[in-house]
Amino acid sequence: MARNPKQTASEADGVTYRRAKTWEIALSQMNNGSAMIFYVLVGLMSYLQNAGYGIAVVAAGLILTLTRVFDGLIDPLLGLLIEKVNLRFGKLRFFMLGGWAIRSLAILLLFVWAPDSGFGAVFFIAIYVVYIIGSSMNDIAGQMTGPVLTNDPRQRPSVQVWATVYAYFVPAIFSILSTVVFLPRHGNQFTVEMLSETALTYVACSLVFQVLACVGVSRVDKPENFAHVSVDRAKADVSMRDMWNLLTKNGPFQRYLISGAADKLAQVVKSQAVIGTLMWGILLGNMQLGSVLGLIAILPGIVFAIFGSRYTGKHGSRAATITWTWLCLILAVMLTVFCLVVDMGSILGNLGLTIGFFLVYLLLNGTSMVVTVAQGAMRADVIDYELDRSGKFLPATVTATYNIVDQVISSLGAALALGAVALIGFTAVMPQPTDSPSTAILLMSLALFFGLPILGWAISLIAMRGYKLDRTEMIEVQKRVAEKKEALQAADIETEGVLA
Numbered sequence: 001m002a003r004n005p006k007q008t009a010s011e012a013d014g015v016t017y018r019r020a021k022t023w024e025i026a027l028s029q030m031n032n033g034s035a036m037i038f039y040v041l042v043g044l045m046s047y048l049q050n051a052g053y054g055i056a057v058v059a060a061g062l063i064l065t066l067t068r069v070f071d072g073l074i075d076p077l078l079g080l081l082i083e084k085v086n087l088r089f090g091k092l093r094f095f096m097l098g099g100w101a102i103r104s105l106a107i108l109l110l111f112v113w114a115p116d117s118g119f120g121a122v123f124f125i126a127i128y129v130v131y132i133i134g135s136s137m138n139d140i141a142g143q144m145t146g147p148v149l150t151n152d153p154r155q156r157p158s159v160q161v162w163a164t165v166y167a168y169f170v171p172a173i174f175s176i177l178s179t180v181v182f183l184p185r186h187g188n189q190f191t192v193e194m195l196s197e198t199a200l201t202y203v204a205c206s207l208v209f210q211v212l213a214c215v216g217v218s219r220v221d222k223p224e225n226f227a228h229v230s231v232d233r234a235k236a237d238v239s240m241r242d243m244w245n246l247l248t249k250n251g252p253f254q255r256y257l258i259s260g261a262a263d264k265l266a267q268v269v270k271s272q273a274v275i276g277t278l279m280w281g282i283l284l285g286n287m288q289l290g291s292v293l294g295l296i297a298i299l300p301g302i303v304f305a306i307f308g309s310r311y312t313g314k315h316g317s318r319a320a321t322i323t324w325t326w327l328c329l330i331l332a333v334m335l336t337v338f339c340l341v342v343d344m345g346s347i348l349g350n351l352g353l354t355i356g357f358f359l360v361y362l363l364l365n366g367t368s369m370v371v372t373v374a375q376g377a378m379r380a381d382v383i384d385y386e387l388d389r390s391g392k393f394l395p396a397t398v399t400a401t402y403n404i405v406d407q408v409i410s411s412l413g414a415a416l417a418l419g420a421v422a423l424i425g426f427t428a429v430m431p432q433p434t435d436s437p438s439t440a441i442l443l444m445s446l447a448l449f450f451g452l453p454i455l456g457w458a459i460s461l462i463a464m465r466g467y468k469l470d471r472t473e474m475i476e477v478q479k480r481v482a483e484k485k486e487a488l489q490a491a492d493i494e495t496e497g498v499l500a
Helices: 008-015 022-028 028-041 043-051 057-084 092-113 121-143 145-149 158-186 191-219 238-251 252-272 273-283 289-296 297-314 315-339 344-349 351-389 395-423 439-464 471-499
Strands: none
Touching: 008 395, 022 028, 022 145, 022 158, 022 191, 028 043, 028 092, 028 121, 028 145, 028 158, 028 191, 043 092, 043 121, 043 191, 057 121, 057 238, 092 121, 092 191, 121 145, 121 395, 145 158, 145 191, 145 351, 158 191, 158 297, 158 351, 191 471, 238 252, 238 344, 238 351, 238 395, 252 395, 252 439, 273 289, 273 395, 273 439, 289 297, 289 351, 297 315, 297 351, 315 351, 315 439, 344 351, 395 439
């Protein structure tokens, strides 16, 4: 008996969804790959500040922290600008390439043309602010690509999968390139010459990623794909009031923000180098283990992301977030209890304990990846819900508003981690891998490494209780949006007939 072909999402839901080709999604998310290349360069910024501009190490850290806060503040203004600009050939490629050009010019000024030229901290800060503007412009436009490419619930999560692939592999490859290729050429010293050579190569590579990303969005980068569905054309323009209404009246967006912020704070604190020193160096006795596990976790993480994409496409972003957040919470509690019951210093000396710890840790990393994929799809759902609620298509505004929270929390993460280790006695010196373990170090490490993520996931689950955009509701949202677009088109045809 011949098998009946599987129904498409459009056939099953009774909605004509907008779909993209797989290669379009893969190429479009190369904008994230380009951004990751610059992310690696920013990681070398502290060396540049000291070697090329004579800025003290402490001052360098303060500059990077304060400018990150500025990054969060400038995002909503740039988001509003992107929403208001309408070009006959679309807007994604214009702002993606424009942002890339600005950030590249700033990087070349800082790394190649200006070091050792007598410029000091004021010049560095001014050019770095220019870099931030270009970076934010490019990132916001790049994150708009997913909602514009597809609104098919089965396909939408795959956008986050491709973004995750580039977020994993590009930093790993280019970090290895700088330490294995460029650093040895310059006597294993982070000299101005080494940093300049690295920057030139990385900017050139980022251009390749950027051009391919523009190819990926070229078919959909048209004015009609950014149209609002508000019948009152006088109210169709985007203003600061729309951003305020988004924050105050869009309940799903509020809950998405709370969920994302709680998860972000936990992950930022956990990723701080000083927390890694406590966990891997002092308690487990192998400082390199964290880096090795990070590399090992890449492939399983991608596998989980692909599975998470399919799960989210079938069950919806809300159900996927709740289910896999519960799994994250349970696995983190298991690891916490495990580390409290056994002597952590003996884990690596016992094969059974080692396998048990690593297996659960890798599972936790994988389940966290599914949550990341689900929340990427959730952002796109929130954008479509806002289109239905207000008649305004605001992908840049939603992205920029979320980025404010993201940047502020990222800035607070380091301060929270340093404040926590100060509470256990590290006030004058930083923890070193050779320090002896203690009960205070054990409890603080587990509180920051597992406890804070557990708290974040618990807050996320509470936020999701009132999040109404489940799989069924999103079908209704898409139907209402389609009806409003049809009504608007019919009104336009009628108006043209009257004028004729």
